[in-house]
Amino acid sequence: MLSEDEVKEIIASFGGDRRYVMRILQEIQRRVGYLPKENLKMVAELLDVPLAKVYGVATFFHQFRLRPHGRHIVQFCFGTACYVKGNDKLWEWLRRKLGLKPGEDTTADLRFTLQKVRCFGCCSMAPVIKVDGDIYGNMTKEKLEEVLRRYA
């Protein structure tokens, strides 16, 4: 969570302009890794806009998350090419393997957070996953296991 001063500083860097909610939230998430509830409240108060509206922005865009995540973020592409090449099955398989219950996206040991992503536009390498910013293509169960071992 950022302190009120830090949030103030971010808001000031956007000229205190209430139009820039999306970009202010992007900056908070860049620093914290997610959007803590307290910080959303601060943004609403400091910009003098209703919290519901700030919350609206935070839930509208895919990039934002409201809960902390694990040490490594594993993103599965759910673009068309990845879908027809079976990334949905890999996704289900990995969730089962990691013991994630419906509604959960992070493992109990906080090692991995699993996310679905729209499309990385690497369709020719389908199915594709991304771990902490590194892209891996032509995934199979075996390759997935091998890749995840590299992220402790």
Added chain:
Amino acid sequence: MLRSPTTSEYEVIERFYRAKDVMFGGHDYRITVGVSTCSMAKGAHLVLKKVEEEVARRGINARVVRVGCNGMCFSENMVEIIDHEGSWAVYAYVTPERVSRMLDGYFSGSSRGVFAFRVKGGSLMDEERVPYIYEIPFYGKQVRRVLRFMGIVNPLSIEEYEALGGYSGLKRALRLTPDEVIDIVIRSKLRGRGGAGFPTGLKWKLVREAKGDVKYLICNADEGDPGAFMNRLTAEGNPHIIIEGMIIAAYAVGASKGFVFVRAEKPLMADMLARAIEQARDKGYLGREILRRDFDFDIEVILSAGAFVCGEETAMIAAIEGAATARGGRCSPTPRPPYPAEKGLFYKPTLVNNVETYAQVAYLFQAGLEDFISVGTENSKGTKVFCLAGSIRYTGAVEVPIGITLRELIFEIGGGVPKGRRFKAVQIGGPSGGCLPKAYIDYPLDYEQLKSLGAIMGSGGIIVIDDKSCIVDVARYFLKFTVTESCGQCTPCRIGLRHMLEIMNRITEGKGTEEDLIRLERLGNVIAKTSLCGLGKTAPNPVLTTLRYFREEYEEHVKQRKCRAGKCMKLRAR
């Protein structure tokens, strides 16, 4: 079998050698490695590093350059070794481990150690010669304009782009009056490449004639269609062609400020564009009194936090304005009219065009009107970049004349479906598009034709679907996509699509009835007619087209409780 390069392909090679000093920078060789987001999935950045190390270790007098991708995704990673005499060696499937052998082979004068480029019918290489890239059949039907310097030019060097002829289009345009520029765009019959295919020249004219003390320009680089990556590829491989087109457009319509709207999911694309903008500013192509004319214009990159609907122009404008306060927290589309051309960003006249549209404009002014209209159909001229993915042998990005057939695209360029699979359908235009069966693959690809078949050109994503995929499940996939992406402001889209999805779920779970098929059609047509924006208007397309062309498969699901592809787990496969 090798083909012969065409005149315009020779011209690119000629331009390259005319720009020798810049391209080689005094070295004996130029070695390029294609690096973009997708090739990095295959370790292109590691190949680049290895080439740099090996070149240094061996003391080879070569300039190692990072370039973008040439669209041949299936053969990544690609390395090219070019000398002063016109030998241009293309290496495919290079891994970091193979770099050493590749260099051994090249510098010992043999083609051994070259990783053969396999195409239908065996190896493309004879023992002695390494082919020109244009001799590869994948290039056969292509006419590369937007992509012509891709994989050749260093995207981070404005000097290289200029040396190849870049920014000559801007210089040419600035010698004309804005009205003359617009007249050329109108006569080029260029249509928007972002989906709807609106005539670009006409849009420019509307913005030019709209009243307003300030005018804005937006480059739509949202590229939210799953299956489309041509905008990303272009921006990563040759960002300057986009910037050049934007500046020409700004001059023509009288805009003083431009924005590029890019997704945060595509960070490399955003970064390349931002760097290109800086370089253009340093060269005086952006800023005050551009090329000493009475013309000020600058561009800013805006990172979107990602929402499909923000690709729609009015929603995008809301997002750039920071609509949180103005429009209730979300960036939802607004009814048109007023069109952005009249009242757009901050209620000022605003030009919105797609990445590829701007790049086509740059080419138009570089090559001239005659050249531009030399390919295409009666109603739309020029080329379109398509992305080939899914069940196809040669995946990648290709640029072909508008009016080419799907057969040429998928079977001649793309090599058809992989061995052991059978072609079932082709999906064009993403979640707003449709699925076409084999019977239609000989129709010319243009805006009207596709529309009459129930599909759309869209951004140009082409996904080939084989017999292992269930067509009902594919339609359901797209519907699920649009249901989650609906902004929720208008009822047909918010409730109607959800209802369609429930029916589709029932069908794939083996609980569907024949009435469900009729219900789907009725609902789909109502949603298409009554939704506020293009998302809802087109979202039923995947279901409606599959119902139209693959009804049998739906009927099998509801009557016989059977899924012939074996994808719908709760149904039997035979």
